[in-house]
Amino acid sequence: MMATLGWTEDQFRLLFRPLVEEGQEAVWSMGDDAAPASLSKLRRPLWDYCKQRFAQVTNPPIDSLRESHVMSLRAHLGDIAVLPSPLLDSGQLKTLDRHFQSIAPIAFTFPASEGVGGAKSALERIREQAKTAVSENQSLVLLTDRNIGAQHAALPALLAIAAVWKSLVQAGGCELPLVIETGQVIDTHHVALLIAAGASAVLPYLALEQASSLAHGGARRYRVAIEKGLRKVIARMGISAIASYRNSQLFETVGLDAELCDEFFEDAGRALGGKGLHEILQDCIDRHCEAFAGKTTDLRDFGLYRFRHSGEQHANSPEVVRRMHRYIKSPTEENYAAFVELGEQRDPIAVRDLLEVAPADPIPLDEVESEASILSRFSTQAMSLGAVSPETHRTLAIAMNRLGARSNTGEGGEDREVYSDFSGANNRVKQVASARFGVTTEYLVHADELEIKIAQGAKPGEGGQLPASKVSAYIARLRHATPNMVLISPPPHHDIYSIEDLAQLIYDLRAVNPRARIGVKLVASTGVGIIAAGVAKAGADVITISGHDGGTGASPLSSIKNTGLPWEAGLRDTHVALSKAGLRGRVRLRVDGGFKFARDVILAALLGADEFGFGTAALLALGCVMARQCHLNTCPVGIATQDERLRTRFTGKPEMVETFFRGLAREVRERLAGMGARSIEEIVGWVERLRPRTAEAARALADLLQPTPTPPQTGCLVDDDTRLHVELNKTIGDASVSQRRFRITSADRSIGAHLSGEILRRLDLPDGSRSYEFVGSAGQSFGAFLVAGLNFHLAGEANDYLGKGLSGGTISISAGEQASRRGDVVAGNTVLYGATSGELYVAGRVGERFAVRNSGALAVVEGAGQHACEYMTAGVVIILGPAGTNLGAGMTGGLAYLLRDSIGGHGYNHQSVRLAPLEVREEIWLRRVLLKHFRLTNSGRVAELLNSNSPLPLLRVEPLVPPCTVAETWTATLARVERPTVKRQETPVLPLESPTFREALAVM
Structure with missing residues (x-):
């Protein structure tokens, strides 16, 4: 039955x-490498x-x-x-x-x-x-x-x-x-x-x-x-x-x-x-x-998830793994040919298996572009340091750098030591994902390409999480979190709700690192070409189209099997849509999903790809055995685990990855020569060179093989910048400048990002701190990625994304004492998103999504909208006013403080956080912070609190399972902020006009 x-x-x-x-739902790993139902020999x-x-x-x-x-x-x-x-x-x-x-x-x-x-x-x-x-x-x-x-x-x-x-x-x-x-x-x-x-x-x-x-x-x-x-x-x-x-x-x-x-x-x-x-x-x-x-009622194993000899065909079958390992260990022509044979002779598993290249007159091999040129188009796709072991992550980066290709950090950041140890382990592509793990200004300026990950082929439209078992002390340090705690990635970027928002993030990243290409990663789906056209107009340099069969370290099994389209369909849709819109010349198209063979590269180029991403294949070259245990932290060969014992089993070497890619590039050259083409560039989008292998394939692929339109292509976008950031950059080398005052308008975007990036690129940090004062209404991303040593004060108000990615700098905002007392909203939504360190003081309310993914910053605001402190992992946040619903959802670290009368029974997320009364020492720490808040903003609200003879009317909001003590959280946060040691009797509650109160402020 x-x-x-x-x-x-x-x-x-x-x-x-x-x-x-x-x-x-069951969690699985390594993606969907089984034949889709339309190509299956089974009755699906x-x-x-x-x-x-x-x-x-x-x-x-x-x-x-x-x-x-x-x-x-x-x-x-x-x-x-x-x-x-x-x-x-x-x-x-x-x-x-x-x-x-x-x-x-x-x-x-x-x-x-x-x-x-x-x-x-x-x-x-x-x-x-x-x-x-x-x-x-x-x-x-x-x-x-x-x-x-x-x-x-x-x-x-x-x-x-x-x-x-x-x-x-x-x-x-x-x-x-x-x-x-x-x-x-x-x-x-x-x-x-x-x-x-x-x-x-x-x-x-x-x-x-x-x-x-x-x-x-x-x-x-x-x-x-x-x-x-x-x-x-x-x-x-x-x-x-x-x-x-x-x-x-x-x-x-x-x-x-x-x-x-x-x-x-x-x-x-x-x-x-x-x-x-x-x-x-x-x-x-x-x-x-x-x-x-049948004579038995037993169900049949179709091999939908794991390879079975009598079941569904898999692209990463045991024989594929064996032949690749044999070639890597003994890179002879015979072993490479045996490996390639599997790709040539397999039954159709992917859409590209229904296609072949039409014959043409060959040309001499020496007329074809070099292997080095071909290798420059290859990259290993995003695999986070956390999903894979540090040894794996480092080995891939070294190998790809030696080849002149690219490796990708994934969304877990990377160890800053690779920027100075000359090991060649710096990943050229650095990913900016929704959780912003490890995304600091230093991280951004050391990239050749910054990739905004919108979706992942194995689980598009949903976030993810790194299991607590994989959050070692090392991983926690890189991600600005606490060991042995689950780390959550939100489904969306909370600063990208539209194409216009994406354009702003692209602008932010380009401000920090103008030399880097900016990429956007999408997943193949119906209409992805139209979305890609918007992404191109938003200013992206590279668009990646991921197929449904992309790998993953951990994803719900239902998502792996039931979301996303084959990259062949998504790539072709994107290439055609960009061409029709006259935008194809603005961007490079990269594609990934199940790439292993030179044939895959040639077919992808003919369908419109400029560059090619490899994930699982690179891990196979390092010794992966497709155990599909990545999500369990039990990888038997030490690749996808943080377990110290299992990591000792890792035997991968950069040379193994190099062997695979050099063999691949060599065969790509030979195939180009065989089809009469002198370079990959020459065949990009030349779909007329493809033909279906069977009549059935011709019917199925009719839309895919339509010729590409070639309307006039428009030039590159030019940002309409204001000049304020140029004036700021001029102050870097001027030692006589200790403070500046500037007018600012809503057209001045990402002020501080340019300055911070330039400082780190020059390795010319100012002696002491530099203070800048701005008057007016700041545009989006004011103080974004601000680095230590920079102090920004704004007399006025700020738009969305204030303090995004704050990396050690200090920002203060005041619209006047009465604005604070009235509870005016003086900053927009998504304030302090992804901050890793630094301080923020706002004498007024802020909008929704305040301090989302805060992982180390100290902040004081006087009211916030819904979803404050969501996914927070470290740092301290003080909210001296109304707090919207769902506060602390997904919060696994750090502390927040609220006024007792500002939050109701439904105001915070009961599944993630709890309320607790203050300890005596917290009162001391909080008063110290509030004193600084008053000094920087002249907040009337804070003045009333400090002038009261009563204890601070605050409650502590902490994770249900605190990863560390209250003292440890405060110590880690205050360590990032230089403060004199102040005894309790030195921070009394005093009349605002008394000399002693002013003296207390002076030491802050």
């Missing part, structure tokens, strides 16, 4: 059991041809875990019932039966003996029954496959729900609740697709039955896991209510023909052609017959 409904043994064991036993269900959509750049995804208060799964069944979630059980269905006056049951099964003809007749029947339900004023439609058996097969549930919903709409019954009862549902992806196709609610009866029999409380945990997964699916698109997701068709199909999609999924995205309705129904019937013809 389970087999005919589409269940497999590996799905049951690896996908379903964790839902039941742990109440959450219709679900597998569909991918979930996700937001990137143009709107932000939501963190469904840390911001669950904005999420809703409430399902409305007409005006009769409201369900807490669209997931039903049998008991709830019986309750609905009592409340609804008339229910129209529609069985979407058919006699298996009638074959495809019977299946098509069943489709027509259920459509007519749906229309009849509308005409007869039925109150609910119930689709069911309960009567499945040896003689009766079921239509694909997704096909049935789409057909019936469309018929309901055509008959004017779009308000009629549509419930589906099916045994085909296994996980979140299936439920989400049914809802997106029109279902009001879903009853996965077989899954619930199996969950109940598997473990006590299994059905409840299964429900919790599915509901959690549904929130993540809709949050991935930036949707907060399941009602907005229903009938949205927010998914994309891969490998289904246009006729089928137009009939059932006309509003869904479509990538590549393939099977039609007849083939899908035939697969369904064949699967049914095979299930009931």
Whole structure:
């Protein structure tokens, strides 16, 4: 029974059991290297041809875990019932039966003996029954496959729900609740697709039955896991209510023909052609017959997640790993040829396997560009220091630098020692991800390229986390965190909610390091070309398109298998869209996802790529054995682990990586010569040189192989800068300048970023500190990435992103004493985002997302909007005014302080933080900080607090599981700020006008 409904043994064991036993989706690693359903020789269900959509750049995804208060799964069944979630059980269905006056049951099964003809007749029947339900004023439609058996097969549930919903709409019954009862549902992806196709609610009866029999409380945990997964699916698109997701068709199909999609999924995205309705129904019937013809009821292991000889084909099969290792250990022509043979002769696993290069007259090899030139187009893709071991990270960087290629830090930062130890381990590409781990000004100025990671191929539209077991003391130091604590990456960049915001971040990074290329990493999806055009207009120099089969150190298994498109489709869409818009000449296109062979490089270039990224292949060259244990910190060869014992097993050498890439570059040269091309540049986008290998492939790839339009290309963008930052930079070499005063306007953006970057590049830190005073209304990113020794005071107000990436500098803002007393908002949203050190004092309120991902800065503000201190890992924040909801969500380190009367019972995130009274010594530390705040801003609010004879009316906000003591947090924070030792009696509460009070201020 389970087999005919589409269940497999590996799905049951690896996908379903964790839902039941742990109440959450399984976590996996190394990406999806199995053949997609459209290329599979197995009979895969219709679900597998569909991918979930996700937001990137143009709107932000939501963190469904840390911001669950904005999420809703409430399902409305007409005006009769409201369900807490669209997931039903049998008991709830019986309750609905009592409340609804008339229910129209529609069985979407058919006699298996009638074959495809019977299946098509069943489709027509259920459509007519749906229309009849509308005409007869039925109150609910119930689709069911309960009567499945040896003689009766079921239509694909997704096909049935789409057909019936469309018929309901055509008959004017779009308000009629549509419930589906099916045994085909296994996980979140299936439920989400049914809802997106029109279902009001879903009853996965077989899954619930199996969950109940598997473990006590299994059905409840299964429900919790599915509901959690549904929130993540809709949050991935930036949707907060399941009602907005229903009938949205927010998914994309891969490998289904246009006729089928137009009939059932006309509003869904479509990538590549393939099977039609007849083939899908035939697969369904064949699967049914095979299930009931067998002598055993055991489920079959399809090898969907791990390689099995009788299962699905995998790109990283054991034989591929063995032959690569053999070549690396003994780099002979014979061993390389044996490795390449696997790529040439394998059954289609990727879209590019359906293509071949049309023959042409060859040219002499010595007329082709050099290996060094080809190697300069290669890079190892982002692998964070944390996901992989320090030894692996360092070895990759050394190897790629020797080759004249690029390595990428990933989102975990890097050890600053590589900037001065002359080891060649400095990664040329440095990633700026949503968590901003390790993103300091020093980090940015040592890059040749800065990559803004919008999404990752294995889990686009969602954040991530580094397990506590991988957060060693070393990793914690690099990420400005505390050892043995989970480190969370938000789903969105909280300074990128639109193309315009992305343009601002690009401007910020270019201000710090004008010599670096600025890259943006996207994931292949429907419409990615249009997004890429916006990214190009925002000023990016490089756009990376990642395929769905990209690697990962840890990701939900459902995300790995069910999000993203093949890079071939995304790359071609991007190249064509940029060309049509006249923007192709502005940017370089890089592509990654499953690259191992020279053939991959040539085909990618013909589809439009200038550069090529390698992830898993580089790790295989270092000795990776594809154990798929990266997420468990148990890598048997010491590559993807922080375990000290396992790291000793790492035997990788830079020479191993060099051997792989040199062999690859050599073969690329030979292939270029064989096709009559003198360089990669010559063939970029020359899709006419490609041809399908079969007639079926020609139909599937017809859109992919359309010629590229060639309208006139526009030149590079020129930023319309103001000159204020130029005036500031002139003060660096002027020793006589200790303080300056400047007018500032909202057109003056990223003031301080240029200055900080220039100081670090010159290695010419000013003696002592430099103070700059500004008067007016500052533009975005005032004081961004400000370094130690620079003190900025603003008399006025600041726009969004104040103090972004603060790296040791001091910023103070005041709009006057009365503005402070009134509680005026004097700074915008996303203040202090990603700060690692330094101080911020604001005599007024700030907007939403204050101190998100603060990892070391000290800050005082007099009120903040929602989501303050989210994902904070270190530092101290004091809020002397109203604090919005959800404060401290995802906070795993650092401390925040709030006025007792400024936060209600729902004002802070109870799942992450707790409130605690002050200790005596905290009062001393806090008064010391507030005195400095008063000296810098003349805050009327702080004056009242310090002039009171009562203890400070503050509460401490700390993580539920504090990673260290209160004293340790304060010591680490104050260590970054030079302060004289002040005894308690030296900071008394005194009248504001008394000489003693002024003397106390003087020592601050």
